[in-house]
Amino acid sequence: MTSNEALEALRDIVGSSQVLPAADAASYLKDWRGEFEPAALAVVRPADTDEVARVIEACAEAGLAVVAQSGNTGLVGGSAAGDAQREVIVSLERLDRVREVDVDNATMTVEAGCILADAQQAAADAGLYFPLTLASKARCRIGGNLATNAGGLNVVRYGNTRDLVLGLEVVLADGRVWHNLSGLRKDNSGFDLNDLFVGSEGALGIVTAAVFKLYDPIVQQVVALFGLDDPADAVVLQRRLIAASGHNLTGCELMSRQSVELACAHIEGCDKPFAREYDWYLLAELGSSAEGDWLPAIMDSVVARAKYENRLRDVRIATDAASAIRLWHLRESLPPAQVAEGASIKHDISLPVSKLPTFLSRALPAIKQALPGVRPCPFGHVGDGNLHFNLSKPAGGDDSAFMAESEHAHQVVHDIVVDMGGSFAAEHGIGRLKVEALARYKQPVELDMMRAIKTALDPDNRLNPGVIVPKL
Amino acid sequence: MTSNEALEALRDIVGSSQVLPAADAASYLKDWRGEFEPAALAVVRPADTDEVARVIEACAEAGLAVVAQSGNTGLVGGSAAGDAQREVIVSLERLDRVREVDVDNATMTVEAGCILADAQQAAADAGLYFPLTLASKARCRIGGNLATNAGGLNVVRYGNTRDLVLGLEVVLADGRVWHNLSGLRKDNSGFDLNDLFVGSEGALGIVTAAVFKLYDPIVQQVVALFGLDDPADAVVLQRRLIAASGHNLTGCELMSRQSVELACAHIEGCDKPFAREYDWYLLAELGSSAEGDWLPAIMDSVVARAKYENRLRDVRIATDAASAIRLWHLRESLPPAQVAEGASIKHDISLPVSKLPTFLSRALPAIKQALPGVRPCPFGHVGDGNLHFNLSKPAGGDDSAFMAESEHAHQVVHDIVVDMGGSFAAEHGIGRLKVEALARYKQPVELDMMRAIKTALDPDNRLNPGVIVPKL
Known part of the structure; x- marks a missing residue:
């Protein structure tokens, strides 16, 4: 099938105005942090889960890979498509409804394209509270929160996104739909697939909706x-x-x-x-x-x-x-202050809370020795053991010369983190940015399990190829 | 390899006193509810994770399947071995240590053979609180709690076992060990494998230890x-x-x-x-x-x-x-009152909390019509949407005549539950008891995912075959 035939098939499903050629799709081909220059054959904007399923099926038939995208505000290039010939971005923006708030069950069913702040508001309108909150809440969307298992400011009390999920609706690699939106708080009928999809960065399936636990407003x-x-x-x-x-x-x-x-x-x-x-x-x-x-x-x-x-x-x-x-x-x-100050090398690490002081006592001198004049600006969610160990360039230093030290800095910091049993990808995920670090730092046995599961659920590697799962 | 050669290889690993022939292993070959008559070639009692790994490897070489067992108090036959020639029970009882309590991280690392009450006590001794609690706490062991994602009386506040787990140590089907006991509260470096193993009833790997979140004592x-x-x-x-x-x-x-x-x-x-x-x-x-x-x-x-x-x-x-x-x-x-009253047909169902009244208004008349004279004794964890919809025999009725109606009763109750989007296996799991019900009630797409994941992690079906995953 030629590219044009494939695009024609997609237009038949979603309508021609909802298939954007790459030239008209700049906002979908941006990377939030500017680390990548995304490329795709087209952006497809299905209206609902059924259209998503048919789009996935059509892409499979055409031999195209699919990059799911919702708010496109991720920090690791997880929604940055990478191939202008063989990848299609499936934007979930139009799936933006809050389908239901069930007050007695204290749950809410939200589609992947719903903006986080809108989901928060829907809960508030029903007298309840959706605790997930991030700096990007006015722009990020639920699908990305689910794909990255987003953390944020309230995790110490309410957990990560995963901890708020009771069920999902997922379009699989072959276009079939798994419906699991009942909103059960207890269900031991089979393997826990919800938690496998949450945080899988669109590489195992495309989440189109989720049921979330709700809490009560702070008074x-x-x-x-x-x-x-x-x-x-x-x-x-x-x-x-x-x-x-x-x-x-x-x-x-x-x-x-x-x-x-x-x-x-x-x-x-x-x-x-x-x-x-x-x-x-x-x-x-x-x-x-x-x-x-x-x-x-x-x-x-x-x-x-x-x-x-x-x-x-x-x-x-x-x-x-x-x-x-x-x-x-x-x-x-x-x-924003770090942005204003110029070049900044970022790390998103976690350790047991009890080990943070030791980590800082090792990492601060090590990074100052490795990058003379560097100004470390660590901050973050100490209650979760998660620090953003960010490094601002030397005062008055050159931006690009400093950024050229990124790999060196990452290795110094991540070596200490991994040596202490910590994570080099605590809340932002792996995406394309850290997939090589994953290959370097993960135990072979865990890499093998990830690849086996990826192959089991996406045997032709059509879902977000190159993201989260290192190549063999 | 003959059975005798296989047993000899196992004795070489754990010592001959720790390989019990079936005839000397009555307590491991009992089913708590008496639904099954377990059978196995032998019971092997490894001392630590390394011995577990070597036992799994030896069983794989000998073509034997492995049924992991800790407290053997499960309610669905999940640890009831089913083949006197080709299955070996691996008892985790000797892995019974609390390896560590990290007070500043509010976590505890516990081995699979530790009795639940002992784990609770270890947390209390450190001034903290382990909220998982079940009627069987003096006898059940952590490995079974993890394998079944045990629920119990505190779920409405603290969640199921899965919600308390921060990491695992798992022996895989090929005898390799996955070490993930760092105790991180945030880690988005790859797929969430912890939650996949929790509740997988020993069919994907053998959990030998876990890190649990701890809370603070109730005052x-x-x-x-x-x-x-x-x-x-x-x-x-x-x-x-x-x-x-x-x-x-x-x-x-x-x-x-x-x-x-x-x-x-x-x-x-x-x-x-x-x-x-x-x-x-x-x-x-x-x-x-x-x-x-x-x-x-x-x-x-x-x-x-x-x-x-x-x-x-x-x-x-x-x-x-x-x-x-x-x-x-x-x-x-x-x-215990239901036991004392005689025959009782049991159901472990869940629904959204908001739908429980409708369920009861449908299920009570339906079951009274189906089983004349039946005395429904529903009770349970209403805050989790989980009811034990148990049925006592008609007053003065015959036990075995009533139990002969079990399948009929299950179908009446489970049909209503599934029609309303609920679960027929809320907290006790699937085991051998409900594996046919799983095949009947689950969406084909979910059954396919379960089988694909089972095959990915246990390609030769050596881990608890016949449990949780329906045969093709």
Whole structure:
């Protein structure tokens, strides 16, 4: 079948206005971080699950591979198509409905093209709460959240995307549809396929909808910012805050001095939080959907003990919404501040929470030795053991000269992470960006299992080829 | 290789005293519910993961299949070996250590042969809390909990076994070992294989150890028993209790009038909870690890509103431990009371919580029509949508005549469950008992995926053949 015949077959399914030639599809052929220059034969925009299935079937017949895409805001090139002749991007944008909110079951059925913020709003409109939230929530879409098992700011309390999923609807490589949207909280009838598809980056099937667990809106909250000398104190504080609050630590973000300095330098509304600077800052939020006002007292009690033990240098506590937003603004300004400062080499690593201090004590000197003048800006979700160990270029340094050190930097950092049993891809995934690192760092036995499962579910390698599964 | 040569090879690995011929292995060849008469060539008791791996390899060479077994208390014949010539039971009892408790990471690494109650105690000894709990906790072992994705009494708050797992150590079909015990709370480096092995009933690999999330001990609690006319009120109450308490509903058990009557008739210490009887009872427990005493007020508030709306007939609230234990004793007495009453046909079903009332309004008349005189004793975990829809024989009826109706009863009940989008295997699993039902009720596309994954990871069908995956 020629390319033109294949495109004609796709037009027959979705209508000719929904098949965009690559030349008219710039927004689908962009890579969020600019690491890749995506290429595809066309972008196809099916209207519903049935059209997705027929598109997949038609692509299989035409010998075309399929790259599923929803918001295209991923950070590892997972939706960056890579072949202008043999790959088609299937955009799920038009599958954007919230199909159902079941209040008594506390669940919501959402299509893959729904924008995350819209899904949050649908839950709120029903008096419930969808806790998944990311910086890109106004732009990212549920399909990508599922494909990457997105993390974000609330994981310490509510888990990753996977932990919120009760069921999926998936179009398989042969175009058949698996329907599993019943919304069961217990089901041991067979292997757990839901969790296999979540986080599989479109390489095992195309998720078209999901049932999510919902929670209840937060009605009491307290936010505190701590100035610390030692990240080990952050580990102790997160553990105590979880215990004392009854697992109501809803945010727990560690910020290094350098990362906060850049935010204060570049981002409006960011002021130095204390009269003097500290090496580390910890932002902690307690929140509960239970009526009451006991969380501030719990925060005070944890703070008092930590002061007594000399574990914290300074603290600011926000009990009203406006002050809480100001503290969070500092945290949310760290990534844009790093962009504003110029070249930045990024790492998305995780370790057991208990090992973060040791990791920092190994990785910081190692990276300073490897990249003289580098300014490490580690920050992130300490309650999940997940740090964005980002490195800003030397002050006034050249962007491209610094970025040329990326591979070197990755190896220094990831070698330490893997040596300590950690992950070099904690929440952003593998995509095309880290597929070689995966081949390097994973145990052969795990690589073999991944390949065996990929072959079992996508024997012709038609779903997002080159992503997540290293080539043999 | 002859059987004798194979046994000799196994003795070389584990020592001759740890290879038991079937004749000396009665306790490993029992089926907890008496549905099967297990048979195996021998029982092998390896000392550690390395010995497990070598045993699997030796069995593969000898052409023997392997049935992993830990506590052997499962309810669906998942560890009931089925071939006296070609199957070997690998008992994991000797892998019974708690390898580590990491307090700052709030995790625990436990071997598959550890008794559940011992794992709970290890967490408690470290000041933490392992929430998985089952009636069989003094006898069941972690390996079986993982193999069946065990549920139990705390799922409404803490999830199933799968939700507590952060990583696994697994011996694969070819004897290689996958090491994934780092205890990461975030790791998107590849497919999610942990959740695939959990609940796979030993058919994809043999789990030898796991890292579990830990929580904090409960320090405030209130338990209430409600008398209700309508199970729909139980659904409303569970939703309100979750919302009002900030997701601190730790137990939520629905009990039918008949089930409570049998408990009061047969089990010591069970007294009628109210002056009159009600069609339904709901046992609800709120618990939190946060210091304080606000839960009783939250319970009072939910009760006051429900009374005002005429949603409950009667209530007993226990705020001290002794009264709470008495209320729970009633719930825990339901299964032994059904045993004492004679023949009982069992169903382990789930639906969205919101659909349970409709299910009961369909299934109760249908089963009464199908089995005249039957006494339905539904009870279970209403907060998870999971009911044990058990049926006691007609009063004074013949046990074996009633049990002869089992298949008929299963079909009536499961047809309704599946028609409503529910599961006929909610928490006990498939094992050998329900593998035909799985073949009948599952979508072909899901059966195909299960078979493809089974073949990918166990190409020679050597791991627990006949369990969970229907034959082609």
